[in-house]
Amino acid sequence: MKELEITTHLTLIVPGKNRSVKNAEKRDKILHGIFLAIVYIFIIIFAFVVLLPFYYMIAASFMVEDQLNSGAFFPSLANIFETIANNYTHTISNPSFPYGELLLNTLIVGIVTTASSLLVTILSAFAFAKLHFKGKEVLFTIFLATMMIPGEMMAITNFTTMANLGFVSADQNRLQTYLALILPFVSNVFYIYLLRQTFMQIPNELYLASKVDGKSDWQYLWKVMVPLSSSTLITIFIMNFIESWNSYVWPNLVILNDDYNVLSIALRSTTFQVLEHEVWRPVYTQQMAATVLTTVPLLLLFIFFRKYIMRGVERAGIKG
Amino acid sequence: MERKNNYKAWLYLAPILIFIFLFTIFPIINTFIISFLKNYNYATGANEGFTFENYGLILGITERIPGVSESKMLDFIRYALPNTLLITFVSVPISVILALVISILLNKIKVLHDLFQTIFFLPYVTNTIAVGMVFAIIFSNTGLFNNIFGLGNVNWVQEGLGSTWGKCMFVLCLYVIWTGLPFKILIFSSALHNIDQQYYDAARIDATPKWKTDLKIVLPLISPQILYITITSFITGFKEYNAIIGLFNRSYTINPNVHDLYTVVYYIYDQIQGTNGTRHLEYAAAGAVVLFVIILIFTLIQMKVAKKRVHY
Numbered sequence: 130m131k132e133l134e135i136t137t138h139l140t141l142i143v144p145g146k147n148r149s150v151k152n153a154e155k156r157d158k159i160l161h162g163i164f165l166a167i168v169y170i171f172i173i174i175f176a177f178v179v180l181l182p183f184y185y186m187i188a189a190s191f192m193v194e195d196q197l198n199s200g201a202f203f204p205s206l207a208n209i210f211e212t213i214a215n216n217y218t219h220t221i222s223n224p225s226f227p228y229g230e231l232l233l234n235t236l237i238v239g240i241v242t243t244a245s246s247l248l249v250t251i252l253s254a255f256a257f258a259k260l261h262f263k264g265k266e267v268l269f270t271i272f273l274a275t276m277m278i279p280g281e282m283m284a285i286t287n288f289t290t291m292a293n294l295g296f297v298s299a300d301q302n303r304l305q306t307y308l309a310l311i312l313p314f315v316s317n318v319f320y321i322y323l324l325r326q327t328f329m330q331i332p333n334e335l336y337l338a339s340k341v342d343g344k345s346d347w348q349y350l351w352k353v354m355v356p357l358s359s360s361t362l363i364t365i366f367i368m369n370f371i372e373s374w375n376s377y378v379w380p381n382l383v384i385l386n387d388d389y390n391v392l393s394i395a396l397r398s399t400t401f402q403v404l405e406h407e408v409w410r411p412v413y414t415q416q417m418a419a420t421v422l423t424t425v426p427l428l429l430l431f432i433f434f435r436k437y438i439m440r441g442v443e444r445a446g447i448k449g
Numbered sequence: 450m451e452r453k454n455n456y457k458a459w460l461y462l463a464p465i466l467i468f469i470f471l472f473t474i475f476p477i478i479n480t481f482i483i484s485f486l487k488n489y490n491y492a493t494g495a496n497e498g499f500t501f502e503n504y505g506l507i508l509g510i511t512e513r514i515p516g517v518s519e520s521k522m523l524d525f526i527r528y529a530l531p532n533t534l535l536i537t538f539v540s541v542p543i544s545v546i547l548a549l550v551i552s553i554l555l556n557k558i559k560v561l562h563d564l565f566q567t568i569f570f571l572p573y574v575t576n577t578i579a580v581g582m583v584f585a586i587i588f589s590n591t592g593l594f595n596n597i598f599g600l601g602n603v604n605w606v607q608e609g610l611g612s613t614w615g616k617c618m619f620v621l622c623l624y625v626i627w628t629g630l631p632f633k634i635l636i637f638s639s640a641l642h643n644i645d646q647q648y649y650d651a652a653r654i655d656a657t658p659k660w661k662t663d664l665k666i667v668l669p670l671i672s673p674q675i676l677y678i679t680i681t682s683f684i685t686g687f688k689e690y691n692a693i694i695g696l697f698n699r700s701y702t703i704n705p706n707v708h709d710l711y712t713v714v715y716y717i718y719d720q721i722q723g724t725n726g727t728r729h730l731e732y733a734a735a736g737a738v739v740l741f742v743i744i745l746i747f748t749l750i751q752m753k754v755a756k757k758r759v760h761y
Binding site: 164165168169171172175176178179180181182183185186189197198199200201202248249250252253255256260261262263265268271272275277278279280281282283284285286287288289290292293312313315316318321346371374375377378381382392393396397413416417420423424427428430431435438439442443 | 455457458459461462464465468469471472473474475476477479480481483491492551554555557558565566567568569570571572573574575576577578579580582583584586587589591592593594595596597627630632635636639659687688690691694695698714717718721722730733734736737738740741744745748
């Protein structure tokens with residue numbers, strides 16, 4: 130006990146004025162505080178730059194046109210609700226931007242693409258992870274090799290295929306348009322790879338146990354494997370859906386009938402303008418309202434499924 | 450038993466095999482063939498035989514035959530390829546370094562760490578077209594950027610209205626960096642997170658200054674991720690297209706015959722889309738094969754480097 134007391138009262142004298150351990154510790158603490166403060170300042174600055182386009186997208190859709198054209202940072206609060214209502218009603222009543230219709234098309238294409246892709250992925254990942262067959266390794270290597278080939282190689286021929294099937298034409302009907310948008314994106318090797326990894330982690334004992342119970346492979350897949358892999362499946366679903374929602378290039382090639390347009394195409398091709406003194410003038414505030422309407426559904430999805438999305442992308446990066 | 454499993458496996462694989470054959474394997478082979486066909490007609494499949502001319506024409510080696518209607522084919526070597534290389538070699542190093550700095554800083558904080566991590570990831574899920582349009586508004590002649598920095602009436606993004614190729618490229622590179630950051634930051638952050646605490650402890654016992662710990666210990670430890678990210682960013686950089694459409698739209702010049710903002714992928718899709726109803730799939734295919742070769746080279750480098758450098 131006594132020894133301890135001595136040690137607690139021990140003061141190490143360092144040459145120089147007031148240089149005790151206590152002071153040194155104090156100094157370290159202050160320095161560390163300053164260091165952390167600088168780190169936070171930098172992070173906040175970077176975060177500000179990252180968020181700025183999102184903020185400005187929303188802020189611009191809350192402004193009147195003259196205000197946006199003066200480079201204002203904040204929307205003025207005077208009559209703000211009238212301005213918002215005005216911008217957004219004009220945007221969705223623009224005949225080239227029928228929001229409900231566009232949203233419906235984008236949703237249908239996204240959900241059907243994702244669901245069919247998920248089904249095909251589950252079946253093939255199961256075969257690759259748990260079943261034995263000749264040529265498995267070779268086949269899987271071929272699958273993986275296709276991943277490094279740029280999509281443009283496929284797009285050129287897929288375009289001719291869709292055109293020759295009659296799906297791509299100015300008088301295409303709804304079903305033809307949807308099929309042209311969906312079919313080329315049902316197979317996705319990366320998701321097969323991801324799900325196969327998850328399936329392989331499920332212990333084989335479960336498989337043997339289900340065999341003893343007299344379950345078939347099919348039952349085992351849907352009753353055991355799929356529920357156990359639900360988090361990977363959600364990740365795949367969300368990532369796939371986001372991809373489909375944001376795609377521009379392929380829809381732009383195959384949608385020739387504007388009745389079945391999707392959001393990102395209509396967003397870029399619609400010119401929001403007003404007739405003023407007999408001259409058509411673009412209205413950027415309405416354009417920004419349209420970008421908000423296109424982006425916000427995805428941002429909401431991201432906020433709800435943040436963990437799944439970030440985990441999926443992280444795994445995508447680690448595979449390399 | 451083996452045998453039974455064998456045919457069952459193929460049943461499970463049947464759907465994916467059908468789709469992957471029709472929409473991936475066959476297209477790869479077919480596009481390769483198209484790139485060697487003279488005057489290919491996509492609707493009928495008619496052509497005038499085997500030729501290297503498509504490559505010669507887009508790469509500017511073969512002289513243009515007089516009388517051939519005005520076509521954009523030469524723009525591949527004139528604009529698409531140089532622009533793509535420029536965008537890639539400017540934006541990739543900057544965004545990798547920036548992402549590294551942000552991830553290292555992010556790794557030092559505990560309070561609000563998850564919030565900032567989420568913020569930095571946000572650009573990943575957004576529509577490139579939509580945010581590109583926001584960038585275009587911010588950089589318009591009366592926009593926020595000029596206003597904040599007091600630059601007056603500079604037009605950055607509308608080539609017909611006073612902007613130049615250089616200014617457009619500047620904004621484009623900024624935007625490409627912005628869109629590329631989230632993925633890199635997430636990968637670097639998780640790599641940093643996985644570094645064993647003992648390395649930091651050892652450095653502290655040796656009284657190594659913090660900046661030295663980051664430079665001499667942390668960076669080498671995550672070098673595999675840095676290499677991986679650098680090379681995959683080069684590959685995605687070569688495929689840049691949506692950012693340009695978002696920022697400049699398809700009709701960015703007054704003169705419709707000037708395409709000085711072409712990238713390789715932009716060129717490919719413009720040739721598929723065609724001018725006045727004539728689609729030139731053979732030039733698009735040749736362009737796609739060139740892109741494929743460039744990407745293949747980078748992938749091979751990555752495989753080679755990864756074998757040498759990965760340490761577990």
